[in-house]
Every structure is written in structure tokens, then in C-alpha cells.
Amino acid sequence: MHSVLASNVPPGRLEEKWDNYKSRVKLVNPANKRNHTVLIVGTGLAGASAAATLAELGYQVKSFCIQDSPRRAHSIAAQGGINAAKNYPNDGDTIWRLFYDTIKGGDYRSREANVYRLAQVSNEIIDQCVAQGVPFAREYGGLLDNRSFGGAQVSRTFYARGQTGQQLLLGAYQAMSRQAAAGNVKMFSRREMLDLVLVDGHARGIVTRNLVTGEIERYSGDAVLLCTGGYGNVYYLSTNAKNSNVTAAWRCHRRGAYFANPCFTQIHPTCIPVSGDYQSKLTLMSESLRNDGRVWVPKNPGDERAPNQIPEHDRDYFLERRYPAFGNLVPRDVASRNAKYACDEGRGVGDTHLAVYLDFQNSIERLGRQRIEERYGNLFEMYERITGEDPYQVPMRIYPAVHYTMGGLWVDYELMTTIPGLFVLGEANFSDHGANRLGASALMQGLADGYFIIPYTLGNYLAGSKMAGVDPSGDAFSEAETESRSRIDRLLSVQGNKTVTEYHRELGSIMWDDVGMSRNEDGLKSAMGRIASLREEYWQNVLVPGDATYHNKYLEFAGRVADFLELAELMARDGLHRTESCGGHFREEYQTPDGEAVRNDDLMAYVAAWEFSQEEHGPRMHAEYLEFENVRLTTRSYK
């Protein structure tokens, strides 16, 4: 049995909900704003945009990041672009269409009202970024250029070469820097959040570790905003940055914030394959490559000929064959799964046989090398730098890699968790992408949350709560600090035989094999058992070097891997309980005879939000039933 969660979506027609909400929301008196301190953890698109905007409004903001500068948060690495319903190309785009595509792309596992609001504010994001000096691509007439992305039927993606995330993040970072200069934002770099502090059931502070000196620090405030990104590094190898982690979110989960849909992870089809066991991370190649590249493997298993030696009739362009309507442009989950199948059949290519070809030969012949160079020059260069092969001469080898996590801490319409005063923005929350995220939507959501949504919802919370001051020397802070210290001491005192990296790799391989691109009951059950044993072993046999009094990277990693070992089990549990295939979650038991996903809208059209528990019965599931009043649930078909 499970309880039912309320999303607090305002009443009214879908199109009017956000405007109604804004009109009725409680406001904080301008003179009072400076009396409120807001703690913001993370400085990616969500965190930096929230910090800048709240400081502009007059709040006192304290901003924390684990990197040496807020500008390095992993949003920086996003390549492709950002969606908005501007309809500048006059090709029929509307807010409704962007909303609809996002809901459908998410395989009907997201909340209508949130997604509609996202589409509504998308246009303002572009205006704001341009005003900040973000150098979006333009046409010769001086107007902004748009492109179609990820198979969308309209051109609604704004982009800045292959570095859109970088330029948007620098815009937000600069806006935050302006507020730092004005004294409204205080930046704390090289800090890691280790715990959340609750006072009278409300989020009122955080405990952090100074990564340079090792000191444990306490900060109090009137609200905490978690903008700490996704948990893809639970797989060890992913396209996430090496420091991306779940610790801040997991600590909040342990303090009472529910974790929603943790099994919804996105595996991106076009990454550079693994080359050896020393591999430390995977590199994404923009999805735009599939616009002109053709995906294929040899028809016959064991065909070891070089790609250029394999004649047309011995090649299988499996996406074009299976999905004649969309071909190479099928959504990410479909493309990834089919690449896996080809490799499972023994038709993978390259030394490891865990890769498929992405071939530009036809496009080069049709369009000329120069056109291809204009479109993808920087990507081809990056590929050659990493692999030593020239993709103008031989096809690229690509393989899927973990890229984004749609699951995250559960939030209501106001982006507030089940802990009052704890808000979660960007990839760290679960809210807008359902079971699968569309290309160019992550940047949109991060900035929507930070620039345009939290300023209203946070104000409503602060204006409606009586905020007595809290003393960081109080009991709740001391208890959280003591717990954080003792975890660190325990990690350092084990002095076992296996390094943190070895454990992380082992966890990653369990996750990739059994909680990865396709899952089944036996695999998920077995994964849960193996994760639990690995976690137990970790605390008895991990080897962490040095001590806690200086910059010690492997001690940081040790704490993060400990939390991944807990999250991983919840992901498997969530995947086991979700008896359907939807979006990034493909359960082998639920498929059509020709291998397509089968959703179960009668039983599973809900968000699974897990409550942490150390009791025998394990985590408790709470359901938020998704009500679709405006869209009709259909089966995604790309045939």
C-alpha cells in the first residue's frame, strides 16, 4: 500500500494556471527581502540563474559549489542547444506544441502543469540570455538562427555553435558575479554540501566541507535551494563531469525529501566508445550528427573486415530498416537500445565490439566535404583527438552512454520537496521530463526554474512562514556536523584493500548490466542483492588515502561513492516496481513481439516517490497520480 502525494497544481485551465498562480501568490515586502538569507547549492544553469535573480530582487544569497569557480559547473558541457516556442521560423510552433512534444517525448510520465509552464517561460529565457550578451548563432540579416534538433518537426532550437551550455552558463555566472560585486551574493567555491539541517521540520541550514582546508562549516538561512544536477555517475562511466554526484540530494533524501522515479535514466546514443579499463569518463558527440550520419553494423556477426572493405550488401543500417519514417533520427532511447541489440547479436565493431558505425560517406558525397566541415568540424576534430581516427575517411564508432537522469528529488508545483523550505531546481528534481528527456530541453528547464519560477514560489513560501532566526551553533547543526565528521572518520579509518575507484567501477558495471538500457525482474533483483553486499564490503574494505585536513580528492570521491551505493539500490528497486516499459526504462517483460516498449497507463501513470527508511520494510513508496486532462495518451511510434 502506498499513500498519495499532492502536487499542489493551481486550479484553472492549463493555459491560465501559471498566470493565476503569479497573480495570487504572496509577495515579500521589498524592504523585508534583505532580511532573508537563501542558501543555494550548485552553480550550474539552475543554481546560477536562481542566485542572480534572487539577489537582484534583494534577497541575501549564499552560493556554494564544489568546483574552484562557479563557472565550471557541468551545465558548461551541454552542446546542442536550448528550445523555445518563439516560432521565429514561422514553421508552426506554439507554446502548446512545445508542451505537447515534451510531454509525449517524456512518454507521459510528467506533470502537465509543470511542462506547460516550462513551455510558457521558454521564450523569456531566450530574451534574457540575448540581453546578457549570449552570442547565439545568427543569420546574415542579424536575426537569431534556429535549427531542428533531435527529430523535432519544427526548428525551435537556439544554439551557440556546439557550446550552447557554456555560453548560457557564462551568462548566468556573469549575472551572479554582478550581484557578488553588489554584495548580494556571497560565493563559496570548493565547498561540498554534506548535510541538510532541519529546525522544527523546516530546512534551515546546511553543513559543508571546505575542500581546501577540510574544515566542516555551518550555514543557516531561511530556505535551501538544491541545484546540484543529476546522478548519472552512479554508473561510474557517464558523460557527466568527474565531480558530478548525488551526495547533496541523497543527504536531503535521508532527511526526509522523497526521491522520485530514480530508475528513469537517459542513455545517449552517440558517445565515443570505451577504449580500455583505465577509462575515466565518456565523451558525448552531439546528437546533431545523426542528421547526416547513417548508423550501421555488419550484417553478419564476426565480420572483422575494415568498414571501408564491407560492401553495401553486407551492411545493416538497422535504424533505417526498423524505423523507416524516422530512420537515424529516432529518439535517444530507441537509438540506444537498438545499438545495444546489434552488439548483443555479436555485430558490434572495433576492438571491443561494443560500438556501431556512424557513417558520413553518403553525406560527404552528396553535400561535399566543406558542408560537412561547416556543420560538424569541431566535433570531427574532437573525435580525432580522442580516437586518432579521421571521420572524413573512416566511419565514426559510437556507443550509448549514460547522460542524464530524469528522476530526482520529488517537488510540487512550487518546486518544493516534502521538506518545507527545501526547493530543488534543474536536473536534480524529477519534474519536467517524465521518463525521457528531449534534446535541448535540459538547458531550458534549468534556466526556467532559476530565472522565472523560483522567484515567485520562494517568495510565496517566505511570505507565508513565520521565520524565527536560527543559530548555527544550535543542536540541529551540531548533530548534523557530528554525523558528517563521523562518516569521514569512518571512511578514513577502514584502511582496507580496495580503492574507491575500484568500488565505483564495480558498482558501475552492476548498474550498466542490470539497471541500464534494458532491465528484467531477475536482473534487477540480483542487482539489489549485489549492490547491498558491495556496500557492506565497501565500509569494511575501502582504502582512502591521507587525512581530512587538506585538499584530498579521493576522500571527496569516497563520500560520494558511499552515497551512490545507497542510491543504486533504490534505482533497482524502483525499476523492479515499475512493471512497464516507458522512455528510458525498458523492461524486457513488457514489449511487443517486434521489441517495442509497452507502457501500462492503467496501472503505472504515476510518479513513484520514495521515502527513505532504515526499517526492515525498506523505503516506502508514495504515488503522485498523473492526471492528463489536456493530452491523450498515445503510443510513441517512429516506424
Added chain:
Amino acid sequence: MSDRMTIHLSVWRQAGPESSGAFENYTVNDVNEHMSFLEVLDVLNETLIRKGELPVEFDHDCREGICGACGVVINGVAHGPQKRTASCQLHMRQFKDGDTIVVEPWRADAFPIIRDLVVDRSAFDRIIEAGGYVSVSTGNAPDANAVLVPKDDVDRAFDYASCIGCGACVAACPNASASLFTASKIGHLALLPQGDPERSHRVVAMVDQMQKEGFGDCSNHAECEAVCPKGISISSIALMRREYMKSLVSSGG
């Protein structure tokens, strides 16, 4: 599969900002050409940890050459021998079996060493805070297409805006100048109409802050351009100087 290489490393080890440092020599076997340079350090660190020694501390994050976190001097060159390549994107096919590679942190007074290869680059954040932004609060923006920007201008602005803030320019400069970093932001914003109203104030504030942080001046060695992983041109520095002069003239200074 590629041949295995043996690589000798001479790595700068330093316990803290006040400690004296020294080179330590290590050998890593089983290196192959597909490994990145940072992966060789990873492998070395695993060995050190297992032996009960302290691993080499170095900054790194995205490992895709875009976050700017990593950066070490490799055989005397910031980010190593390959042009337009950050340390994390440098792969071992650039080296050969038996090579000795000397690895040092960025060296500049304005970048104090934290530990081993990790330096404090917060001076860069303070230069941006001095004026590296457009003063537009959220909600104030006109429609994105209300102001036309010629494509050539935005393309040039982008070239400057692609700076990743890694600090290689400072490490390579004989004067430890941050001119390329500072000029790239000034150039980015000066070339766009959105940055125009504040251009005069911005250039003075940022250049003054750069000097306050203890970075040296530019004397046209162009070493910065040679090592910049994004290939940012020193034409930005010329632009910064013109902007600075114009600003002094217009303010009567």
C-alpha cells in the same frame, strides 16, 4: 590494439601554499595511446594509494576540454604539446615509449598553489565581478530579435566568448599576465550591442582589477595565444588596449 608504452613522470609535489615543493619521479607501465594524459595520472594515483602513498592532487572535472578546471604545464608547455587542446583532451599518442614527462602546476603569484598541481584561480572570478557582465536584471529583456546583430560581429564575439577560464595564458606568459583572459571577456561584450553601454566603464574596472590581483602586464610575447586551448587570438588584447585608451580619453583622464 596499440602497443604498450612505459612513461616516466616527473611530477611537482607540494603539500601546501607555504611548503617548499620538489619533483618526484614515477614510472607508469602499460600506458597505451588511447589513454588521456589525466588517465595516466589516475593510474599513477591508484598505484600510489595501494602502496600507502599520497596520490597527486590535480583539478579536473568535465574531461571534455570545456569546463577549464584542469590545466598543468607539461614538458614546459601549458596544457602540453598539442595545439588547441586542454590537458584532459591530450592523449598519449602524442608521446612515445620511454618518454619522460615533466608535470608542473600553473606558476604565477596571482595563482597560489593549494597542493601539488592544484592552484587557486579565484582571481579570475574577481576580474569578472569587476565588470565582466551586462547589467540586465531578470525580466528586463526586450524580445530577443528586437536588436539586430551582424553575423560577423557575433561570430567574432563568440570567438572571444569561448574562453574557458583555465589560466593557461597566465602560466605561459613570461609576465604572468592575465591579459588574454581579461581581454577575451572585454572583446566579447564590446562587440555586441548589449554590451555597448557599459564598455567604457567595464574595460577600466577589469584592467584595474587584473593589476590589483598581481598579474603582470602584456609585452606582446603571444605565448598565451600559442597555448590557449580555444585558440583565442591576441587581437583581443589589442582591442582591450584601444578600449582602454578610448575610455581614458572620453572620461578626460
